[in-house]
Amino acid sequence: MKPNIQYRLGKSKFFKGLIIVLSALCTVPLFIILIYILKEGFSKINWHFLVNMPKPVGETGGGIANALVGSLLIVFYASLIAIPVGVMCGIYLSEKRNTRLANWTRLSVDVLQGTPSIVMGIVVYFWVVKPLHTFSALSGSVALAIMMLPIVVRSTEETLKLLPDTLKEAGLALGLPYHKVILRIILPCGISGILSGVILAVARVAGETAPLLFTAFGNPYFSTNIFKPMESLPLLIFNYATSAYDDWHNLAWGAALILLIWVLLLNIITKIITRKWRVQF
Amino acid sequence: MESTILKTINFNAYFGENRVVKEVNIEIPKNNVIAVMGPSGCGKTTFLRCINRMHELIEGTSTKGTILLNNEDIYSMHPILVRHKIGMVFQRPNPFPNLSIYDNVIAGYKLNGMKISKPDKDAIVEQSLQKASLWNEVKESLHKKGTFLSGGQQQRLCIARAIAMEPDVLLLDEPTSALDPISTSGIEVLMQELKKNYTLIVVTHNMQQAARVSDKTAFFYLGELIEYDITKNMFTNPKDTRTQNYITGRFS
Amino acid sequence: MIKIKLKSMTQFETEIRDAKSEVINMWQLVLSQLTKAKDAMLSFDKDLAREVMAREKRVNALELKIDRDCENIFALYCPVAIDLRFLLAVLKINTNLERIGDIADGIARYIANSPAKFNKDFLASSRLIEMYNGSISILSDTQAAFEFENTILARTIFSRDEVLDTINKNADENIAKYILEDLNNINEALNILSIIRKLERVGDQSKNIAEEIIFYVEAKVLKHQ
Numbered sequence: 001m002k003p004n005i006q007y008r009l010g011k012s013k014f015f016k017g018l019i020i021v022l023s024a025l026c027t028v029p030l031f032i033i034l035i036y037i038l039k040e041g042f043s044k045i046n047w048h049f050l051v052n053m054p055k056p057v058g059e060t061g062g063g064i065a066n067a068l069v070g071s072l073l074i075v076f077y078a079s080l081i082a083i084p085v086g087v088m089c090g091i092y093l094s095e096k097r098n099t100r101l102a103n104w105t106r107l108s109v110d111v112l113q114g115t116p117s118i119v120m121g122i123v124v125y126f127w128v129v130k131p132l133h134t135f136s137a138l139s140g141s142v143a144l145a146i147m148m149l150p151i152v153v154r155s156t157e158e159t160l161k162l163l164p165d166t167l168k169e170a171g172l173a174l175g176l177p178y179h180k181v182i183l184r185i186i187l188p189c190g191i192s193g194i195l196s197g198v199i200l201a202v203a204r205v206a207g208e209t210a211p212l213l214f215t216a217f218g219n220p221y222f223s224t225n226i227f228k229p230m231e232s233l234p235l236l237i238f239n240y241a242t243s244a245y246d247d248w249h250n251l252a253w254g255a256a257l258i259l260l261i262w263v264l265l266l267n268i269i270t271k272i273i274t275r276k277w278r279v280q281f
Numbered sequence: 282m283e284s285t286i287l288k289t290i291n292f293n294a295y296f297g298e299n300r301v302v303k304e305v306n307i308e309i310p311k312n313n314v315i316a317v318m319g320p321s322g323c324g325k326t327t328f329l330r331c332i333n334r335m336h337e338l339i340e341g342t343s344t345k346g347t348i349l350l351n352n353e354d355i356y357s358m359h360p361i362l363v364r365h366k367i368g369m370v371f372q373r374p375n376p377f378p379n380l381s382i383y384d385n386v387i388a389g390y391k392l393n394g395m396k397i398s399k400p401d402k403d404a405i406v407e408q409s410l411q412k413a414s415l416w417n418e419v420k421e422s423l424h425k426k427g428t429f430l431s432g433g434q435q436q437r438l439c440i441a442r443a444i445a446m447e448p449d450v451l452l453l454d455e456p457t458s459a460l461d462p463i464s465t466s467g468i469e470v471l472m473q474e475l476k477k478n479y480t481l482i483v484v485t486h487n488m489q490q491a492a493r494v495s496d497k498t499a500f501f502y503l504g505e506l507i508e509y510d511i512t513k514n515m516f517t518n519p520k521d522t523r524t525q526n527y528i529t530g531r532f533s
Numbered sequence: 534m535i536k537i538k539l540k541s542m543t544q545f546e547t548e549i550r551d552a553k554s555e556v557i558n559m560w561q562l563v564l565s566q567l568t569k570a571k572d573a574m575l576s577f578d579k580d581l582a583r584e585v586m587a588r589e590k591r592v593n594a595l596e597l598k599i600d601r602d603c604e605n606i607f608a609l610y611c612p613v614a615i616d617l618r619f620l621l622a623v624l625k626i627n628t629n630l631e632r633i634g635d636i637a638d639g640i641a642r643y644i645a646n647s648p649a650k651f652n653k654d655f656l657a658s659s660r661l662i663e664m665y666n667g668s669i670s671i672l673s674d675t676q677a678a679f680e681f682e683n684t685i686l687a688r689t690i691f692s693r694d695e696v697l698d699t700i701n702k703n704a705d706e707n708i709a710k711y712i713l714e715d716l717n718n719i720n721e722a723l724n725i726l727s728i729i730r731k732l733e734r735v736g737d738q739s740k741n742i743a744e745e746i747i748f749y750v751e752a753k754v755l756k757h758q
Contacts, residue, residue: 164373164375166371166373166375167375167377167378169335169371169375170371170375170376170377170439170442171377171392172335172338172364173333173335173364173368173369173371173443174364174368174388174389174392174393174442174443174446175361175362175363175364175365175389175393175446176361176389176392176393177361177393180392180393180394184392185377185379185392188379189377189378189379191379279378279379488613489611492613516613516614516617517613517614517617517618517752518614518618518752519614525614525615528613528614529612529613529614529615529616530543530545531546
């Protein structure tokens with residue numbers, strides 16, 4: 001009897017150890033990337049870097065001001081589109097579990113999530129760029145918005161589904177009309193989950209390059225006009241990193257670091273919000 | 282002679298084709314506590330939810346028959362108005378977790394967009410919490426969220442929230458089944474106080490509670506109202522065998 | 534589906550059933566006491582009389598037990614409706630039966646302390662024997678009424694008790710006549726008068742028992758009418 005038990009305990013220990021090792025292994029790529037980009041990009045960042053325009057080839061210095069502002073604007077407009085639509089959709093899906101519309105919507109959202117980002121870019125090219133006869137930040141925002149939708153919809157739906165039915169009943173029993181129950185009770189209670197979903201969606205699309213290739217296109221000049229092409233960080237990194245010039249490589253490293261910091265910050269903020277604003281039942 | 286505040290005439294409620302409340306005729310006198318009891322699945326909760334028109338919020342449900350509140354047919358009124366006049370307290374205490382205690386009590390007004398001056402709001406909050414026997418315990422922490430309160434206190438907060446709307450009738454769906462015995466008896470004492478100003482209809486699984494708390498008791502079985510009598514009489518000498526079998530515990 | 538339990542009984546139903554059989558035991562005990570006291574009186578058997586006096590302890594003990602059992606059921610099960618009325622009736626009937634037990638004991642004491650046998654003829658002419666048989670039969674019928682929830686039988690007790698009352702009322706005259714016949718008869722006569730009074734009380738207690746039975750079965754209160 002005894003040796004048998006030892007053997008099984010040993011197997012169990014080995015299994016536990018294996019899990020720990022493999023988990024640690026998962027963090028390795030993250031750390032390698034972080035360390036490498038930090039190393040390369042850190043020295044390139046300074047105030048000039050952030051507020052200056054990229055200089056033509058040959059000149060030293062230069063910065064990523066237009067890309068920075070461009071990214072912020074494109075993502076901002078994308079959020080303006082995606083958040084209302086996504087949240088409303090999430091509300092509908094959490095209310096109606098089994099109607100045909102709900103089932104079709106869920107299917108569409110899931111398919112959308114799996115659609116390659118470059119396909120998204122091409123489609124928006126035909127929908128928005130061609131009719132407007134110009135590349136534009138607007139079309140970039142539309143593409144990014146479509147990519148944000150599934151995340152916002154799903155997280156809203158899951159958050160609201162977790163809220164107990166008694167909350168809605170309490171509101172209805174007080175004589176509140178349905179829309180008030182949703183807007184003033186259900187949404188505020190689920191705000192932490194919904195907000196974290198939104199921020200995650202933003203973090204996700206902040207670094208998307210492919211959809212912007214044929215939509216926002218890029219712009220060497222500083223522009224805030226949404227109907228004109230606009231530069232963005234991922235585009236800049238793509239273009240400059242693949243170029244032949246060292247100066248531009250430096251800019252690309254710096255930009256990569258900025259992007260990384262942006263995504264990291266957003267994720268940390270999400271965690272803080274989720275914990276602080278969580279509504280206890 | 283007590284006046285009748287709520288009356289149902291040949292009332293039926295359906296889940297799809299399934300009739301779960303059958304031809305109920307009952308008259309509820311004002312300022313009384315009426316207990317509604319019966320075995321599981323007898324339709325008492327469904328019946329209660331029909332009175333404040335919450336039953337129809339479920340898909341596929343329907344009703345037939347009349348319910349009169351002060352001689353007005355509640356099915357010809359707007360459901361929102363019905364729910365302003367007939368409040369409800371649920372089995373699990375459900376104060377709004379994102380609102381403070383103050384805002385919870387005033388929620389019926391505030392969230393409905395009714396404009397009231399601050400002194401009026403303060404008065405309503407204080408009176409409702411006083412009537413719910415909660416004022417002294419929370420008056421120092423009105424602006425804190427209600428989730429730190431105990432189960433019994435949360436339930437009293439829900440009662441305060443419901444009575445802040447000055448309803449005619451207050452419906453209570455097993456209000457103490459999620460509470461410990463001390464909180465339970467606190468709520469029962471509260472019910473005796475509340476009946477001075479409101480009429481209470483309480484659905485309860487706990488027969489001793491029905492006996493302790495109510496003036497009249499209604500016994501439902503398989504959707505029908507079997508017996509409806511003064512509580513004392515029902516518990517010493519019930520008229521129907523089924524009632525007798527239920528209250529002496531001979532149903533399985 | 535809701536079914537009425539027929540097969541397995543709950544603890545509560547078992548306790549009610551046990552309380553009922555305990556009370557019936559009390560009935561049988563008290564009836565046997567009363568009957569034995571009568572036999573002791575008729576055959577002037579002092580040993581039998583002393584046996585009755587010794588058994589009185591058992592009657593008292595059984596009364597205490599029944600009281601305690603009812604108290605437990607009240608505390609644990611909060612009975613209502615017919616169960617409540619049943620237990621309230623049991624408590625009162627218990628007391629009534631204990632008093633009848635006391636009476637049987639008292640009669641036995643007279644026999645045990647009496648120097649001489651009672652005059653058989655006088656026992657008959659004073660209608661004591663008739664009264665004694667009547668009271669035993671009434672008590673026995675109350676037991677049947679209780680056991681089978683027979684309120685019709687219970688209602689017959691009232692008129693039969695009146696017969697006992699009549700005998701009691703006329704007893705004064707009869708006893709006085711007996712004493713006047715022979716002054717030596719005084720002790721015997723007074724004992725017989727006492728026994729007659731006691732038997733009248735047995736009738737009264739039985740009447741009370743009948744009222745309790747009707748209360749418990751029909752929820753009708755007939756007391757003090």
